[in-house]
Amino acid sequence: MGCAEKGLHEAAIIVDAVCPLLDDTGKISAYRAGGLTAVAPTVGGWQGAEVTLQKIGAWHKLLRERDDLILVQSAGHIRMAKETGKTGIIFHFQGPEPIEDKLNLIDAFKALGVGVMQLAYNVKNRIGDGCEERTDAGLSRFGVQVVERMNQARMIVDCAHTGVRTTMDAIEHSSAPVIISHANAKSVYPSPRNISDELIKAIATNGGTIGVVGFPGFVSKDTRPTIDQFIDHLAYMSDLVGTKYITLGIDYYSGQWPYADDETALKIYEKALADNSWSPKAYPKPPHYYPAGIETPEGMPVLTERLLKRGFTEADIRMVYGENLLRIYESVWGEQR
Structure with missing residues (x-):
């Protein structure tokens, strides 16, 4: 890695908006080694309020005990993490199960630091349909209320x-x-988990962002996708709507190589199939190898180097790495520190 690439990587604010790997909080060090400024552990999504509260409580205990971490509740907190050399922690729900059927729980979880919530995880729930559901119904009446309450709660x-x-x-x-x-x-x-040009344009038109993901089944048909195949998605979406709307949501997780041996990875996979949260059509059998060079978070400097070689400017890379999400965070959460 040359001096220019190293300097850009070290100077940029880098946010990975989807980090289920952090179910093991010991992996925070891997993200730090990769130069990440802020990361978003999946603190809930598939279980009810009680189990989720215990998980969030464990995170708050960790945040209290470690002075190298900052709970992110505003754009300013991420800028502060960068300035102080700390790691920002963004609480993310990969599904709405924690709110059960109670709108007030949205406000409760927001007060505990949850800043982002997915409306579904592949299948139907009371809010609406997931992307792998047999039907494609829209928001339910309750779903409309959830969106409105999320807006009110920021x-x-x-x-x-x-x-x-x-x-x-x-x-x-x-x-x-x-x-x-x-x-x-x-x-x-x-892949059934990927999105159409129409949907990419709709998200961009509404001022939102789309995070490029490294899970191999969403990158290419190859068992071991290349870093260029990963960048192909970023480049395509940037060409379609502009780099201003593209971010990172790499989605490293504990069942991937090298964190899980083949036997453990297969057990995790079969459980996800049995739970009906995954389908073989979208999620190929393990082992799951993330794109070459960025198989784990420590490899993030390789992405910077390769993006520059692919013709992305320093300004493009800074936008994708963090500035685009900071715009969303500032708009919804505010800038205060």
Whole structure:
């Protein structure tokens, strides 16, 4: 890595908006080694309020005990993390199960620091349909109320894993930008989890962002995708709507190589199939190798180097790495420190 690339990587604010790997908080060090400024652990999404509260409580205990971490509740907190060399922690729900059927829980979780919530995780719930559901119904009456309450509570509406019509309805009913924290371009690789040009344009038109994801089944048909195949999605979406609307949601997780051996990875996979949260069509069997060079968070400097070689400018890279999400965060959460 040359001096110019190293200088850009060290100077940029870098946010990975989807980090289920941080179920193991010991992996924070991997993100720090990769130069990440802020990361978004999945603190809930698939379980009810009680279990989720315990998980959030454990995170608050960790934040109290470690002075190298900052709970992110505003754009200013991320800038402060960069200035002080600390790591910003963004609480993210990958689904709405924690709010059960109670709108007041949105405000309760927001008060605890949850800043982003997905409306679905692949399948139908009381709010609307997931992207792998048999039907493609839109927001329910309750779903409209959820979006409105999230706007009032200043919680970001995330339509990753969410059905097309539900996403379009969320855009229509939301008074704040709707994001898709992690999805790739269906025109580049037609996974059921990837999104169409129409949806990419709709998110950009509403002022939101789309995060490029590294899960191999969403990148290409290859078992071991290349870093250029990952960048192909970023480049395609940037060409379609402009780099201003593209971010990172790489989605490293504990069942991928090298964190899980083949036997453990297969057990995690089979459980996800049995739970009906994953399908074989969208999620190939493990082992899951993330794009070469960025197989783990420590490899992030390689992405900077390769983006420059692909013709992205320093300004482009800074936008994708953090400035685009900071715009959303400032708009919804505010700038205060």
